[in-house]
Amino acid sequence: NAGVTQTPKFRILKIGQSMTLQCTQDMNHNYMYWYRQDPGMGLKLIYYSVGAGITDKGEVPNGYNVSRSTTEDFPLRLELAAPSQTSVYFCASSYSMNTEAFFGQGTRLTVV
């Protein structure tokens, strides 16, 4: 049982480049989330999804896009990378709002 899998684990981007962070879960969870964690800080919600075909903005959505074409996958797209997007990104999933969330191992992104 893999849980929540994120790829890549590390990435360095140049300013203006684009990339997609992949997230997949094998627990048949409806709820999926993308967070960013800046050094010494808590997590901030970027986007979330309550099911396939449904996505919505979180607290800090600017500069990001998501899609949810299947229950399993929830990729996060950065179109024009900026230094302010240097952070650790976590994908998470949960069965419902009343249950624990399971987190992926994180993607450490540096934009230079």
Next chain:
Amino acid sequence: ELKVEQNPLFLSMQEEKNYTIYCNYSTTSDRLYWYRQDPGKSLESLFVLLSNGAVKQEGRLMASLDTKARLSTLHITAAVHDLSATYFCAVDGGSNQFYFGTGTSLTVIP
């Protein structure tokens, strides 16, 4: 926007001592979660608290929720080194959005 404050931010405690981490939040919510994060690692769920007065215990950790006071506590009993980590609370702000506190970095020293 819901604000979540944890204190203390840093905690150094001796083994076998007891201590409490506090999580205050600014608007009404009846769902609160505690997570643990080891350095460079992901987050691990500890407790899910879903109603006023909820209390949950696992080993040396016990969490409680007072929705009227907008306060949750994470109590550590007889700390051991393995509990050294950063602890986060997260509050349901409605509309499927969770708001995290800034974390409490706990170090347990012999």
